[in-house]
Amino acid sequence: MVKSAPSPIASRKPSKVEGIKENSNFLREPVATEILQDTTHFSEDAVQLLKFHGSYQQDNRDNRLKGQEKDYQFMLRTKNPGGLVPPQLYLALDKLADEYGNQTLRITTRQGFQLHGILKKNLKTAIATIVNNLGSTLGACGDINRNVMAPPVPFKNRPEYQYAWEYSQNIADLLSGQTGAYYEIWLDGEKAISAEENPEVKAARQRNGNGTIIHDNEEPIYGTHYMPRKFKICVTVPGDNSVDLYSQDLTLVVITNKKGQLEGFDIFAGGGLGRTHGKEETFARLADPIGYVAKDDVYDVVKAIVATQRDYGDRTDRRHARLKYLINDWGVDKFRAQVEEYFGKPVEAFKPLPEFKYHDFLGWNEQGDGKLFLGISIDNGRIKDEGSFQLKIALREIALQFNLPIRLTPNHNLIFYEIEPDSKEAIRDILSRHGVVSDPDKIEPLVRYAMACPALPTCGLAITESERAIPGILERVRALLDKVGLQNEHFVVRMTGCPNGCARPYLAELGFVGSAPESYQVWLGGSPNQTRLAQPYTEKLHHNDLDSFLEPIFVYFKKSRKSKESFGDFCDRIGFDSIREFTATYDPLTGNSGNKSRHRVNLKVEVYTKLKEVAESQGKPMTQLVSEALEAYFQNLS
Secondary structure: OOOOOOHHHHHHOHHHHOOOOOOOOOOOOOOOHHHOOOOOOOOHHHHHHHHOOEEEEEOHHHHHHOOOOOEEEEEEOOOOHHHHEOOOHHHHHHHHHHHHHOOOEEEEOOEEEEEEEEHHHHHHHHHHHHHHOOOOOOOOOOOEEOOOOOOOOOOOOOHHHHHHHHHHHHHHOOOOOOOHHHHHHHHHOOOOOOOOOOOOHHHHOOOOOOOOOOOOOOOOOOOOOOOOOEEEEEEEEEEEEEHHHHOEEEEEEEEEOOOEEEEEEEEEOOOOOOOOOEEEEOEEEEEEEEEEEEHHHHHHHHHHHHHHHHHHOOOOOOOEEEOHHHHHHHHHHHHHHHHHHHHOOOOOOOOOOOOOEOOOOOOOEEOOOOOOEEOOOOHHHOOOOOOOOHHHHHHHHHHHHHHOEEOOEEEEEEEEEEEEEHHHHHHHHHHHOOOOOOHHHHHOHHHHHHHHHOOOOOOOOOOOOOOHHHHHHHHHHHHHHEEEEEOOOOOOOEEEEOOOOOOOOOOOOOEEEEEEOOOEEEOOOOOOOOOOOEEEEEEEOOOOOOOOOHHHHHHHHHHOOOOOOHHHHHHHOOOHHHHHHHHHOEEOOOOEOOOOOOOOOOOOOHHHHHHHHHHHHHOOOOOHHHHHHHHHHHHHHH
């Protein structure tokens, strides 16, 4: 893959969005004027600024009629550092979804909520309701620091997790937009009652630090033009990759001493997954280790990194504007040197870390202080009621009855915590009555570890389906695995409707990236713990060809894997040339590649699925059923 940088930045004009930001009076206009107009949608300039306020203007393509105005509606995204959602806020969002949205809530892969289907006339009421119920949408989108992620697990006996929560909130506060526009437009100038800001954070925001602060400016850290593009941060603990730390612009890893006291943070920077098909100068990239900083200096080093991207990031080409491109073009050493110039002293050497593992924290667990937490798996983060499956009603009932805080997870699941042990059975009963599975061992593993973005019909960037397509795709993958004798195998599958990668498919073992209507680019070779990038294996696979495409790859995996080797690790080790060589000579009738022969019969997926169902219902091996059916067939012939 060619990773060439565009022509020198100094010779090019700033992008159009830079002018919109400059002329907005710190995100006020034209949003403030247009929200008062009796129209169904905003102008193009206002749409760009609306993102900073936490909303995207969308068009429901399912309802699009030729010759008529687009079906304009708005998506609202909340900002919840560390995924924290107080019960009051959850209930307010649940009600807003019913009154103004599409009757569903969607958990994002950055630990926030999205409300879909809101009309322009209801946007102000919806945002005001969120803010007045301990929430916010400010900075959930736009060229600004996005939601700061953290492991969602409430281990009270492991102080490093509590530090991750504390600093995800503090850094979110440090980098929050300071413009008064948000409260002027959506709350008529009345700032909502909120927790008192940490004095250290407030002081750090104003502390200069060799050019990190822009004086006499409504936005002391961001300035008039804010960031060149979105900026993503997470705080995690050694060994915990529930946050996909390598995909972030900036990752801080909590370092404690033997007594569990906070000492400082390891720093990673330069991750990012967004790319564009056919533009090889855009690419997914893993974050690099940068160094270590003591706890007393963490806010200043964060500001130094933000200032480096603010001042040197590419503002001429938005496809080349993320921090990953700056670090890729400069190299880590030059980037570190510039950060140190803003920081005022050298960054210390990176501290050794254990191998990072993925965790989803589902099911019932001890939280370490006598109370419990419950992680609930939510398919693609969509909280809805559908027939006998009434997840939305169940979660509302639990929130109302038990007043429990919630943490949203980076894999768009949900955790209730602070649960008294004597409440466990009542909560299990609520979930059971509404058809919600609370035991993760009863969830199909392919589904448990999969993610998909919303894509069609509302996302304007979507090329093809994702959330609505992945259930059927996973069923077919499972049928294929069963067919080739890999009944106990599962791996990380992620799907997006476009190459921007919101569900982080480039870190999956099997990634599907929308490339044309009903077609996907396929990525293979990511690690089970999301610590290695996958690579593009094929550019355009129509979903009808999925089974014939994957079957030989799965057969090769079964034949040539090492003991306990995962699918992603196998693809990475064996290499794409070897996989292509095997698949090119694969015979679906024999199940072999090359000239070797075995007695094997290929079945259509639907026939195989039915055979499996009957075998399970009768308690017989599938081979026995096939043999009995064929014997009866041959007897009838004679």
